[in-house]
Amino acid sequence: MTVIMVVFWSLLMVGTVAMARYLAGLHHDHRPGPSSGDPVWGSRRAEDLLAERFARGEIDEDEYKRRLTLLREQR
Numbered sequence: 001m002t003v004i005m006v007v008f009w010s011l012l013m014v015g016t017v018a019m020a021r022y023l024a025g026l027h028h029d030h031r032p033g034p035s036s037g038d039p040v041w042g043s044r045r046a047e048d049l050l051a052e053r054f055a056r057g058e059i060d061e062d063e064y065k066r067r068l069t070l071l072r073e074q075r
Contacts, residue, residue: 046071047068047071047072050064050067050068050071051064
């Protein structure tokens with residue numbers, strides 16, 4: 001009987017800690033700001049990604065300007 005109680009309370013504590021860590025991980029990964037479904041936020045993110053690609057040298061200046069114009073026309 002004593003062994004069963006020790007196992008029960010151990011499992012309860014481990015489960016509580018695991019749930020707390022899981023929930024803390026979900027909260028930590030949440031990005032602040034408007035939802036990604038918001039058109040303005042989505043276009044802002046797209047422009048940021050485009051700027052990152054330009055900064056890394058993946059696309060040249062002409063391509064960057066052309067794609068940026070297309071993104072801004074879609075708003």
